[in-house]
Amino acid sequence: MIGITGVSVRFGGVHALTDVTFTVPEGETCGVIGPNGAGKTTLFDVVTGLRRPTAGSVHLNGADVTTTSAVKRSRLGLRRTFQRPQVFGRLTVLDNVLAAVEWHGGGGGLAADLVGWRTRRRLESERRAKALDVLDRCGIADLSTAYAADLPIGRRRMVELARAIVDDPDVLLLDEPTSGLDTDQAALFATVVRDLDATVLLVEHDVGFVMEACERVVVLDLGKVIADATPTQIREDPVVRAAYLG
Numbered sequence: 620m621i622g623i624t625g626v627s628v629r630f631g632g633v634h635a636l637t638d639v640t641f642t643v644p645e646g647e648t649c650g651v652i653g654p655n656g657a658g659k660t661t662l663f664d665v666v667t668g669l670r671r672p673t674a675g676s677v678h679l680n681g682a683d684v685t686t687t688s689a690v691k692r693s694r695l696g697l698r699r700t701f702q703r704p705q706v707f708g709r710l711t712v713l714d715n716v717l718a719a720v721e722w723h724g725g726g727g728g729l730a731a732d733l734v735g736w737r738t739r740r741r742l743e744s745e746r747r748a749k750a751l752d753v754l755d756r757c758g759i760a761d762l763s764t765a766y767a768a769d770l771p772i773g774r775r776r777m778v779e780l781a782r783a784i785v786d787d788p789d790v791l792l793l794d795e796p797t798s799g800l801d802t803d804q805a806a807l808f809a810t811v812v813r814d815l816d817a818t819v820l821l822v823e824h825d826v827g828f829v830m831e832a833c834e835r836v837v838v839l840d841l842g843k844v845i846a847d848a849t850p851t852q853i854r855e856d857p858v859v860r861a862a863y864l865g
């Protein structure tokens with residue numbers, strides 16, 4: 620669950636967000652759309668913990684995280700992707716994904732590393748199998764040994780998605796997920812996201828993708844929520860049409 624209550628952000632005289640309130644219930648996929656400068660990135664930064672709101676609060680699964688750091692929010696089960704995909708270029712695709720689960724540790728410390736305890740080996744092979752399964756779901760299993768830096772942006776975006784979902788996040792934030800993807804890749808991306816158990820919040824310019832991938836859409840305009848409804852209702856909303864869809 621993501622709860623955003625009365626969130627306002629000001630940059631000097633600029634009101635980037637004004638009294639933004641909405642909740643994304645557990646397991647729902649919610650898209651945020653709006654014209655340039657509407658406040659989408661600012662909202663994203665507030666939920667991920669990169670920016671503190673001037674007023675208001677953010678809750679993740681019932682816990683107030685308004686002043687919690689981005690790192691602690693990730694420990695609470697929040698994962699995100701970036702507008703420009705962030706991958707470890709000098710690691711293989713598989714290692715990029717494994718990197719997201721290594722923080723759990725393997726138990727046994729250095730001794731287990733040196734001796735190669737059976738439990739440690741079993742844990743590693745389970746993680747590897749899980750990572751390969753996620754790569755398969757993301758359509759990049761054949762690229763597991765490729766270096767991430769050598770991949771075109773569309774593939775890198777899928778690596779980033781695989782890394783974000785391998786640890787079964789409770790909350791997933793996707794920033795402009797279709798940018799750089801062709802139509803087939805965008806359709807696969809939407810399928811992978813739809814099949815997740817996570818609560819998903821995504822910011823996207825491609826309205827068609829949002830309507831396809833999301834159960835709910837929040838429309839921002841000049842920092843304010845002007846609509847919060849199903850994709851069908853959003854398409855027919857005269858206020859949204861006037862402000863954004865045309």
Ligand SMILES: Nc1ncnc2c1ncn2[C@@H]1O[C@H](COP(=O)(O)OP(=O)(O)OP(=O)(O)O)[C@@H](O)[C@H]1O
Pocket residue numbers: 630633634635653654655656657658659660661662
């Ligand atoms: N660091 C900042 N300092 C000053 N003003 C900012 C800052 N970041 C954003 N703004 C302003 O806040 C408003 C909202 O910006 P924001 O980037 O959140 O919108 P957006 O909907 O993500 O836009 P885009 O679709 O172009 O990425 C804009 O008027 C922007 O100029």
